[in-house]
Amino acid sequence: MGARTRTAPHLYRRVASCPGPGRCHHLSICWVAEECFMESEVISSCNLCGTDPVATIDAEHHLCQCTECGFIFDSPRPTFAEIQRFYSEEDQYDAWLAQEASRDTLWRRRLKRVLKYRQAGDLLDVGTGIGQFLSHAQRHFRVEGTEVSDNAISIAKSRYGFDIHQGQIEEIQFDKQFDVVTAFHVLEHVPDPSAFIARCRDLLKPGGILIIAIPNEIHSKVRQGVRAVLKVAGIGKFKNYGKHTLPKISLEGTLTEIHLSHFTQKTAAYLMKSQSLEIVDMALDPYYVSGGIGAVVHKVIYATARLFHMVFRHNLYDTMWLALQKPSVADSQKPG
Structure with missing residues (x-):
């Protein structure tokens, strides 16, 4: 699976009411909240069948789909370190x-x-x-x-x-x-x-x-x-x-x-x-x-x-x- 890591605060737009990661309920990943997830990675090939490149089917929401097997996934997406931090927030559960x-x-x-x-x-x-x-x-x-x-x-x-x-x-x-x-x-x-x-x-x-x-x-x-x-x-x-x-x-x-x-x-x-x-x-x-x-x-x-x-x-x-x-x-x- 091809992936490139980058710092990408531009992926998310800040709104005044956003309290930050783990506390924002605008969306599951708050794509309206800039800086909730600072580190992202770009996925360049399908994880299931290895097809490269893949098609972007919704650029606004960073949604891609494999043209061979049909697998749908997010790219760019938060890195695992960001995900772990998100789920370790004190009030997450x-x-x-x-x-x-x-x-x-x-x-x-x-x-x-x-x-x-x-x-x-x-x-x-x-x-x-x-x-x-x-x-x-x-x-x-x-x-x-x-x-x-x-x-x-x-x-x-x-x-x-x-x-x-x-x-x-x-x-x-x-x-x-x-x-x-x-x-x-x-x-x-x-x-x-x-x-x-x-x-x-x-x-x-x-x-x-x-x-x-x-x-x-x-x-x-x-x-x-x-x-x-x-x-x-x-x-x-x-x-x-x-x-x-x-x-x-x-x-x-x-x-x-x-x-x-x-x-x-x-x-x-x-x-x-x-x-x-x-x-x-x-x-x-x-x-x-x-x-x-x-x-x-x-x-x-x-x-x-x-x-x-x-x-x-x-x-x-x-x-x-x-x-x-x-x-x-x-x-x-x-x-x-």
Whole structure:
């Protein structure tokens, strides 16, 4: 993956009300806030297939797309050092803590799905945040987690007693392989998706299961129309994620995030297959924690999207769930 690093304060415009990185809620990456991210890098080739050059499809929002495989990504984008600083801001996880009780439902729901594939063994949660998923998973697995944020690691220790590995998964050394590796809404944040998936695969035991949940960025006039109606109705919060122009509805408050990559079903499948992983399941990932009318509305949206997916095998939902399997020793020894 070609990348050039530069200082680029001109990428972002300052507005008087912007409080700075980690506290600005104008957009997920605040492209209206100059100096929130001073160090940027330019990506000159596709991370998935290596195509060079790539096409700029939205210069204003720094959005590029590979002309071969269709992968969509940000360029220029903040460097990893900037991203780590952003997620280590003291108040970055305030919204997570405020929603801790309601998020328990989300983590229990995800754990129940993981248990369909494996019921025990060693589990690694990559990008574990404050450790809430691990607190549930430890009832069934021997658990470990990784995280880049100093603040999240501190919270995981004080809240749940976990000693979380700090850093990027590609750089952390482990003394064993795992039966299950999970990465819930992490892949879209990492600088090198191919290296990330390759490392997750290598950390699996033969026949092990990798669970990935990511946003689903599809080009659908129907979906955009539904979003427009919901926006007019005041049901959803309409915003751009990661400086890109593929709009997304958020019913869950003002969490700020940095999305560097934007996957569709097609590009996600391409990435997984390129890393010799078998797709066991590709489904919807219900990602809602709100209560009251918001929960009812989101459940209706999810049920409708799930029915459409079952009939047409096309995901119109905001997120997707991938269950992937590393080849067993016997499978890897079969002639090609």
